[in-house]
Amino acid sequence: MKVLYFAWLKEKTSLAEEDLPLPCGVSTVAGLMEYLKNRGGGFSDAFADITMIRVAVNMEHVQVSHPLSDSDEVAFFPPVTGG
């Protein structure tokens, strides 16, 4: 699974992207967010308030209940501010 971080999530995690196996017991975006939050350090800070975070799976906006598979590209970012 490819995981991407943008804007302040990239800054807080100090990571733009990583390859990660789907963690054991994780089947949804919400589960992955919980897993990442428990990594500690910058990740705990970045995922402290998940209401501030938006998610895309395979470049489509999804809800946190969206299911995940090991071949997915998952991206975490704040609400968009383009235009």
Add this chain to the structure above:
Amino acid sequence: MKVLYFAWLKEKTSLAEEDLPLPCGVSTVAGLMEYLKNRGGGFSDAFADITMIRVAVNMEHVQVSHPLSDSDEVAFFPPVTGG
């Protein structure tokens, strides 16, 4: 009184503008249109159907009931088609 004709009114009357005293007994735009229609020739043709004609007095759109004075500038034209 200055009277102006635009678009097909100018073509039918063969006149772009003329200086005209306020005709005796005419006090509104409708009265002037009736007077012009009775001039005969191109004017009768131009003013045959007054529902096709729009009017401005002193460069403001008005209804045919609008009063006229000898110092007015009156313009007759079809509905506008700019833009």
Add this chain to the structure above:
Amino acid sequence: MIRIQTEDFDVGAEIKNLVSGKGNIGGVCSFIGLVRDFSGNEPNGENITSLTLEHYPGMTEKQLEKIETQARQRWDLIETLIIHRVGQLQPSEQIVLVATAAAHRDAAFESAKFIMDFLKTEAPFWKKELGNKGAKWVAAKQSDSAKKETWENE
């Protein structure tokens, strides 16, 4: 600003000029009206070769200024521009440019639409089409009056 002219206009240069030096502008909405080119595509096989735009000098400026003033009363605008050409135009040529600059995009979009809707019904311009089947004055559209009335009833 209002300009009536026979010459063509450069949209990029006009918009650049409009926003230059005014840092609080967040968005510019513009509308460009073009002479449609129906070459061979008119339902009746008519081929329009040119368009002549007549206007009523003096009243045109007065009406456009009034429209601009109404738009500025209705929305918070930083700049407005109306350029309208007169004289003879060829298919695909530019006829009109309306541009509105505001801090926020809704004001820019709405006011540009408002100006076009009122220009179409209040500004004394008349189009005459010249084609292979002769010349004819373009008829006004009922839908344009309806659009203006929608604004008045808001």
Add this chain to the structure above:
Amino acid sequence: MIRIQTEDFDVGAEIKNLVSGKGNIGGVCSFIGLVRDFSGNEPNGENITSLTLEHYPGMTEKQLEKIETQARQRWDLIETLIIHRVGQLQPSEQIVLVATAAAHRDAAFESAKFIMDFLKTEAPFWKKELGNKGAKWVAAKQSDSAKKETWENE
């Protein structure tokens, strides 16, 4: 057409290119978004010196194409163009250009507004402001989500 680029764009040239050779276009509506220049005018005395635009390559194009497709399904459009810049921008610089060309002006106005409203909520761009009081990520506006929802409920 969709373009993501670091370079500035020439609005006049882009619009000319959009309409060139398509005679049935009667009107073009465009919207240009600019970096607002608050020099010394920010309520808190902050002075914004530059803006950095980050995006999600791949998803940006995918989302903008989806928005363009939706606009073309909803209105009768002849051409659509979205140009969005990324990277570092200075106050007063152009950020985005949306242009829509149609036979009739309402389709052009409405669709350009629609594209901007969806771009603001769906396209993965993030703005970071750099000022004399440091850098901060721009917060999304609740009003932008509300505008998108208005279209969805129509």
